[in-house]
Amino acid sequence: MTSDRPRPTSSPTISEVAAAAGVGRATVARSLGGYGSVSEPTRAHVLAVAARLGYRANTLARSMTTGVTKTLGVVLADIANPFFAGVLRGLSDTAKREGYDLLVLSTNEKLAEEQAAVGLLLDKQVDGLVIASAATAGDDLSHLLVARERNTPLVLIDRLVSGFDADSVVINNREAAREAVTTMIDAGHTRIGFVWGPVTVQPAEDLGTMRSVIAGALWSDGERLSGYLDALLEAGIEFDTSLVTHVLKTEGQAARAVSGMLALAQPPTAFFTTETDATVGTLRALRTRGLRYPDDVSLLGFDDTPWAAVMDPPLTMVAQPMQEVGARAAAIVIGRIKGDDSDVVHDVLPARLVQRHSVQHRAVRALPL
Template identity: 30%
Template sequence: MKSTMVTRAEVARRAGVSPMTVTRVMANDPHVTDETRQLVLEVVRELGYYPSVSARAIRGNNMNVLSVTTPTQFYESLFQNTFFQTITHGISQSCFTNRFDLLITFLDNPGHSGDPEGHDFLRPYLENKCDGLLFIALSPWTDQLERIEREKIPCVAIYSPFTGTSLTTVNVDDRLGAFTAVRHLTDNGHRDIALVNGPPRHMAAIARERGYRDALEAAGIPFRPELTTSGEFLIEVGYRNTLELLDRATPITAIFCGNDDLAFGALKALAEKGLRVPENVSLVGFDDVDGARLSNPPLTTIAQPLKAIGRIGAELLIERIRNPDAPVRDVIVPLTLVERASVRKLN
């Protein structure tokens, strides 16, 4: 059962101060004595109090800070995951142009890390650390969506299934992108097409597998689970899982990878097995990161403009910060097939 939200009055009673003093402490008022500040903050931590959004008005002007919240998996691979690096680059470009600073936070188990109210998503905002929240590949729970709408908390979600809600979203059609990639392979005569995909519970990976299956079905090719693997969106996973596919001794003429990093790993595995791309095996990726055009051979891939997606998300969030009554929008950014040299046409 959901617990009752702690109020400012309760904190004031427990600390033996006035409600206004609690507000001044939470607003970092320099005129509050250190002794009083420490007393109030101890009670705040004990009760798990978050100030109401209206209390932010006490602070005056905005801080010009955006908070980006994303899964811990990106923290663990921060310097390896080109997806996160590129999209964050786009966000930072928008922040620089609009004179905003950027705060990055990571969530391991969103909404369930010991907080009975499930406020982890909103914490940077509720603790007055930022002016708005940008979620990447995360989705707040229903009660949080209700609070976002009720209190007009500025939020934008990139890669979120919560379209048609109080949350402004920026998405791509992952299913259609994967369908386009695999159809390109079937149009070039390939029928033994493997899938090296991302995590099985990841929203994008699920949609991309669906697109893979739909393209096979459209070409009259039966789905064969022995031609599929899954794992994190990392180069070493693509390398390891491609070796596993090749060791199964199942004929493969082409591989569709759930992102470009997986494709880079697949390239290495194929080379180790003495297989050339595209002469022996054709290869298609997803994302079109900078390395795709520099790989050997240059990688055919589905391009999603990651910098633009990050930039659009940040611009929409800044718009909502400056105008809380700005309309909620669901933006779909188009994907395109970029044909390079990693696909061979079969006779």
């Protein structure tokens, strides 16, 4: 098989068009590029010849001299995750409108892959970068610094990274979480499970350790947990470490952790889930234990989806403006490319709590001590 490969037949070059048209290369370039001055008959002739030959400019060569690739590099955790898919959609739409293409790489939340990705994109001379970084406090940020040093505009999305100040577009995770949890507290819940806390080898022992765990977590994760704590604190509810998961972030692990909480002497009466798969895992756990929402347990989670509205009963959820995040990020990075050197921008887009019917008011009744 691997025999004489027919190497990609590049389309005719400017030189070939020039030869065919009987003019110099520069004249062809001018006619095609529409700059400089070319007599009308010559231009028409050149254009005709170019069309006849099916001439197409080699963007690589152009980028070579102009230093502009009209390409944006996008680095995110997982394209298949509905949140990132939505963000990508937003990025893609506005990038296209501005004449930019997207080179997309995913990192699976691994810093090493992120570093490699940024390196690759920089080597490919992207004009700008949009990154959902996996970096947490204390991590090696050299790849981001290299981008900065090269003056390649970079905007952070979804997560801020401590120790690296750059343009960013994120959601108000903390406030959104606080609002969501408060909704449940207002409905009379005091024991609220938090599904998908930061991954640790063992549960944090107290609020103090939890705070430090948060400091070392992925920004968005930390913020959501902080919002949860804010709500509890505000309501004077004591924090119980056994109600925060610390397992790996998979649907299965979420289900197991929830199942475990449900088996507690004083099980939670509500769950706050921070991501789609956490929500699905929680639902699965309820199902296997024969519990129903909102009667047995209330539910409220991040990342609204069309499915949530057709569940029975429909789920109350936090809707993130995913496409908007992408659109804003693209607009900012393209603005920078165009030369906007105004102050660093930190966009915080509001999440929206979509009230449906998975949170039920809980009559305060005497609990077994």
